[in-house]
Amino acid sequence: xxxxxxxxxxxxxxxxxxxxxxxxxxxxxxxxxxxxxxxxxxxxxxxxxxxxxxxxxxxxxxxxxxxxxxxxxxxxxxxxxxxxxxxxxxxxxxxxxxxxxxxxxxxxxxxxxxxxxxxxxxxxxxxxxxxxxxxxxxxxxxxxxxxxxxxxxxxxxxxxxxxxxxxxxxxxxxxxxxxxxxxxxxxxxxxxxxxxxxxxxxxxxxxxxxxxxxxxxxxxxxxxxxxxxxxxxxxxxxxxxxxxxxxxxxxxxxxxxxxxxxxxxxxxxxxxxxxxxxxxxxxxxxxxxxxxxxxxxxxxxxxxxxxxxxxxxxxxxxxxxxxxxxxxxxxxxxxxxxxxxxxxxxxxxxxxxxxxxxxxxxxxxxxxxxxxxxxxxxxxxxxxxxxxxxxxxxxxxxxxxxxxxxxxxxxxxxxxxxxxxxxxxxxxxxxxxxxxxxxxxxxxxxxxxxxxxxxxxxxxxxxxxxxx
Amino acid sequence: xxxxxxxxxxxxxxxxxxxxxxxxxxxxxxxxxxxxxxxxxxxxxxxxxxxxxxxxxxxxxxxxxxxxxxxxxxxxxxxxxxxxxxxxxxxxxxxxxxxxxxxxxxxxxxxxxxxxxxxxxxxxxxxxxxxxxxxxxxxxxxxxxxxxxxxxxxxxxxxxxxxxxxxxxxxxxxxxxxxxxxxxxxxxxxxxxxxxxxxxxxxxxxxxxxxxxxxxxxxxxxxxxxxxxxxxxxxxxxxxxxxxxxxxxxxxxxxxxxxxxxx
Ligand SMILES: Nc1ncnc2c1ncn2[C@@H]1O[C@H](COP(=O)(O)OP(=O)(O)OP(=O)(O)O)[C@@H](O)[C@H]1O
Ligand SMILES: [Mg+2]
Numbered sequence: 001x002x003x004x005x006x007x008x009x010x011x012x013x014x015x016x017x018x019x020x021x022x023x024x025x026x027x028x029x030x031x032x033x034x035x036x037x038x039x040x041x042x043x044x045x046x047x048x049x050x051x052x053x054x055x056x057x058x059x060x061x062x063x064x065x066x067x068x069x070x071x072x073x074x075x076x077x078x079x080x081x082x083x084x085x086x087x088x089x090x091x092x093x094x095x096x097x098x099x100x101x102x103x104x105x106x107x108x109x110x111x112x113x114x115x116x117x118x119x120x121x122x123x124x125x126x127x128x129x130x131x132x133x134x135x136x137x138x139x140x141x142x143x144x145x146x147x148x149x150x151x152x153x154x155x156x157x158x159x160x161x162x163x164x165x166x167x168x169x170x171x172x173x174x175x176x177x178x179x180x181x182x183x184x185x186x187x188x189x190x191x192x193x194x195x196x197x198x199x200x201x202x203x204x205x206x207x208x209x210x211x212x213x214x215x216x217x218x219x220x221x222x223x224x225x226x227x228x229x230x231x232x233x234x235x236x237x238x239x240x241x242x243x244x245x246x247x248x249x250x251x252x253x254x255x256x257x258x259x260x261x262x263x264x265x266x267x268x269x270x271x272x273x274x275x276x277x278x279x280x281x282x283x284x285x286x287x288x289x290x291x292x293x294x295x296x297x298x299x300x301x302x303x304x305x306x307x308x309x310x311x312x313x314x315x316x317x318x319x320x321x322x323x324x325x326x327x328x329x330x331x332x333x334x335x336x337x338x339x340x341x342x343x344x345x346x347x348x349x350x351x352x353x354x355x356x357x358x359x360x361x362x363x364x365x366x367x368x369x370x371x372x373x374x375x376x377x378x379x380x381x382x383x384x385x386x387x388x389x390x391x392x393x394x395x396x397x398x399x400x401x402x403x404x405x406x407x408x409x410x411x412x413x414x415x416x417x418x419x420x421x422x423x424x425x426x427x428x429x430x431x432x433x434x435x436x437x438x439x440x441x442x443x444x445x446x447x448x449x450x451x452x453x454x455x456x457x458x459x460x461x462x463x464x465x466x467x468x
Numbered sequence: 469x470x471x472x473x474x475x476x477x478x479x480x481x482x483x484x485x486x487x488x489x490x491x492x493x494x495x496x497x498x499x500x501x502x503x504x505x506x507x508x509x510x511x512x513x514x515x516x517x518x519x520x521x522x523x524x525x526x527x528x529x530x531x532x533x534x535x536x537x538x539x540x541x542x543x544x545x546x547x548x549x550x551x552x553x554x555x556x557x558x559x560x561x562x563x564x565x566x567x568x569x570x571x572x573x574x575x576x577x578x579x580x581x582x583x584x585x586x587x588x589x590x591x592x593x594x595x596x597x598x599x600x601x602x603x604x605x606x607x608x609x610x611x612x613x614x615x616x617x618x619x620x621x622x623x624x625x626x627x628x629x630x631x632x633x634x635x636x637x638x639x640x641x642x643x644x645x646x647x648x649x650x651x652x653x654x655x656x657x658x659x660x661x662x663x664x665x666x667x668x669x670x671x672x673x674x675x676x677x678x679x680x681x682x683x684x685x686x687x688x689x690x691x692x693x694x695x696x697x698x699x700x701x702x703x704x705x706x707x708x709x710x711x712x713x714x715x716x717x718x719x720x721x722x723x724x725x726x727x728x729x730x731x
Contacts, residue, residue: 241600244586248594251583257531258577260569260598260647 043395044388047425054213057220059332061288063325064220064227069281070305070320071234076274077306078315079243080267081250082155085302086166089173090275092297093143094136094282096177099191099292100184102135107184120199126218127201136283140276147275151268167299174297190293197222197287223284230277231321237273238317246270247315307350311357313364322366327353398433480507482682483528483573483651488537490523497523499706501537505651505684510677512685512693512714514727515703521686522578524703525653528684529575530565541573541651570598572650579659580640584629588620591628591639595646606646613645616672634665641672651682658689670696690727694718702727 045052069091077083104115119130154165177185185191198215200206206214237243248256249263257263286292295301305324312323331349361368389396420433483505490498497520505511515521526532527547528539534549547562563571583591592613596606614621617638623631628639637657644652654673658666666689674696677683687693694700694714702709702723710717717723 244590244594245597247586247590248583251585252581254531255577255581255583256594257565258529258569258575258581259594259643260566261594262564262566 043390044397047395047428047430054216057216058288059329061220061223062285062332063328064223065281065284065288066305066308066328067321067324068227068230068284069278069301070309070324071231071317072274072277072281073305074309074314074317074320075234075238075246075277076270078309078317078320079238079246079250080270081246082267082271083159083163084166085163085306086168086170086299087274087278087305088297088299088301089166089170090143090147090278091282091285091301092170092173092177092292092294093146094140094279095286095292095296096185096191096282097139097142097279098132098136098283099193099286101139102132103191103194105184112184118195122201125201126221127199128197128218128222129195129199132195132197132287136280136287139283140279143279144272144276147272148268151271151275152264155264155267155271170297170299170302174294177297178294186292188294190291190295191286192291193286219288223288226280226284230280231317234273234277235317242266250315304350307354309364311353311365313366313368316364316366319364319366323364394429394431396431396433481505482507482509482542483684484538484540485524485528486538486540488524488527488539489535490520490527490532491535497706498527501703501706501708503701503708503711505682508677508680508682509699510674510683510685510697512687512697512700513703514687514690514693514700515709517688519703520706521703522655523706525575525577525655525684525686528568528573528653530563530568531575541568541571544571546571546573566598569647572648574644574647574649574652576640576644576652576654576657578655580636582628582636582639582643585627587625588628588631588639589624591643592646595643596648598647609646609648613642616645616675617642634661634669637661637665637669638672641669641676645676649681651684652676653684653686655686656688657685658687658692666692690723694723 073087102116105113116131116135121128121130154162157165178188198218200211245261245266248261249266253263282296308324308327309320311327313319422429422431481504485501485503488498488501501524513521523532527534530547534547536549538545539547545561546568583594592610593606596609599606620638631639657669670692673683685693685697694717697714700714700717701711
């Protein structure tokens with residue numbers, strides 16, 4: 001016999017309401033402006049069991065930029081099959097060049113290039129400096145020209161040889177900007193951004209933290225807009241005839257040219273398009289970081305998005321988007337901004353995930369069997385959901401997400417019971433439940449076993465009939 | 469596809485390969501090959517492994533660089549290299565492979581070479597790549613092609629890699645037909661297939677030939693090829709060893725001995 005909520009839950013799963021859940025994740029940072037939830041969420045944030053809206057906004061900004069970057073990689077490597085291990089080359093070039101174009105270029109006392117004039121515009125209440133965006137686009141266009149030249153040369157190389165060259169190029173670039181061109185790239189410190197993308201609205205009375213929060217939120221909007229536009233362009237390209245031809249080239253170059261396809265023309269063109277969008281991502285990332293440093297060229301940047309895309313499903317665009325957004329978001333919540341100490345195991349977690357996926361779902365989550373796919377999405381989404389109830393002298397919090405409570409203990413060097421706990425913060429009691437773990441995917445048998453012990457753990461796969 | 473054309477039309481030389489030599493590094497794959505194909509003819513090229521048969525087709529499609537020679541199609545130069553030892557003028561008047569396909573010189577490559585992860589329909593559509601603008605036309609053409617291979621029609625959205633060898637060969641031929649060939653060059657379509665399937669495929673090729681397409685067929689199975697074609701060239705060690713009408717060659721003792729295994 002099924003319980004009522006189980007029918008309801010099946011219904012939700014069937015109708016793919018997980019999209020709704022996904023929006024919840026995106027809306028989470030704006031929740032403290034909600035009238036009803038506001039006070040208790042703010043309380044939860046103040047006692048540290050929920051990331052504050054600034055943290056979450058920055059995570060979203062970075063995730064959105066990485067989505068552009070990952071999709072540009074997927075278009076080149078997933079679609080046309082030219083596997084690049086050094087896409088960060090364009091990320092870094094985009095970052096540096098955009099800043100240089102906007103801020104001007106000085107070598108010693110010699111001004112090589114004066115920089116752009118400030119151009120303040122107000123669109124929908126967001127008051128920003130248009131010249132920064134123009135600089136990013138101009139820089140990306142120049143880098144696309146650079147890609148046209150290099151692509152024509154290196155795309156003659158096949159398979160592993162091409163990959164090898166792409167692996168080396170960002171390393172060379174890194175040495176160039178830190179050691180050799182230090183005079184105008186700022187060496188190890190990088191190029192600082194002095195002109196902010198988001199400006200203070202004229203006549204605004206906001207000050208300090210409030211102004212900062214407003215700017216962060218507006219920045220998120222601008223970056224999300226960029227991400228949506230860029231990804232939409234690349235998605236449409238990939239879904240068109242152009243994308244089909246790229247796939248044909250990936251499958252069999254000789255057969256493609258037998259069909260009359262000008263293989264090298266397509267390869268170079270996709271390299272150029274991909275580099276353009278990767279550079280846009282680089283320009284935006286520099287804005288988020290506040291500077292362009294040689295870290296943009298690091299191979300970690302290149303590998304990160306390859307792993308995201310493989311997890312999501314290579315050669316599908318959608319896989320790159322979902323893989324990047326969900327994974328980066330989840331990892332940032334749990335690792336980067338959850339426990340700083342655990343940052344070093346990020347690579348380990350990536351590696352393990354990669355091995356598991358390549359072993360069991362080599363075509364990525366997007367191509368996984370639908371039940372597994374949906375339950376994984378649900379698992380990640382529910383891991384963000386939290387409930388708070390502020391009784392005045394006690395906060396009752398429940399979540400699927402153990403990160404905050406782990407963070408509390410790791411932060412204080414204590415050990416605790418991770419199912420339910422009572423602790424005191426700023427003179428107030430917090431009662432904290434973890435109502436599930438972020439496994440997200442249980443086989444039917446495992447679900448039965450777990451459900452018998454823990455209240456509220458929904459099996460994501462299969463149904464469970466309690467013994468009559 | 470029109471019905472069989474008149475005999476006057478059949479006197480026109482469609483494709484002429486003149487003094488063609490191809491080297492792979494030091495290896496000589498083709499040495500001074502000359503052949504001629506008339507409109508509407510069904511020509512077979514047979515020869516042992518490594519004779520240079522595939523190289524001949526690749527040269528006509530513009531996929532390999534020539535050492536020397538000219539290939540003309542309808543009196544237009546497709547590929548030409550005039551080459552002296554010291555002054556190599558390459559690709560001077562040659563067309564790009566895609567331009568050659570545009571002329572209707574279509575190559576159905578060895579080992580089928582489908583796009584395995586793409587669907588059957590996508591494979592066929594890629595065959596019509598050079599006719600980009602007229603998608604309507606392409607769907608009409610697909611209907612025509614599928615009339616020849618009705619078994620494929622039900623499985624249009626399956627990945628091409630999932631089909632059996634014989635079906636994949638059918639798909640490869642269908643894909644080539646999507647390019648609206650004037651001259652269809654088939655490289656060993658019977659490779660690795662059971663005898664009954666070979667015969668079935670050869671029947672299809674005969675049907676295509678009867679509908680007016682000029683055919684240049686490369687085959688290991690000499691008996692099969694000589695029975696289907698009108699005229700044949702025997703290629704050995706990169707040179708044309710002999711040529712003639714298939715009926716004559718089938719009575720030639722040397723041919724029977726070396727290629728068909730009869731004495
Ligand atoms: N890409 C290549 N690089 C170097 N040598 C090659 C290459 N392709 C073919 N050859 C050589 O050229 C010669 C002719 O090859 P080709 O593939 O044309 O033979 P074939 O007649 O088609 O043989 P088969 O019946 O086995 O398909 C062979 O000796 C082969 O080793
Ligand atoms: Mg061959």
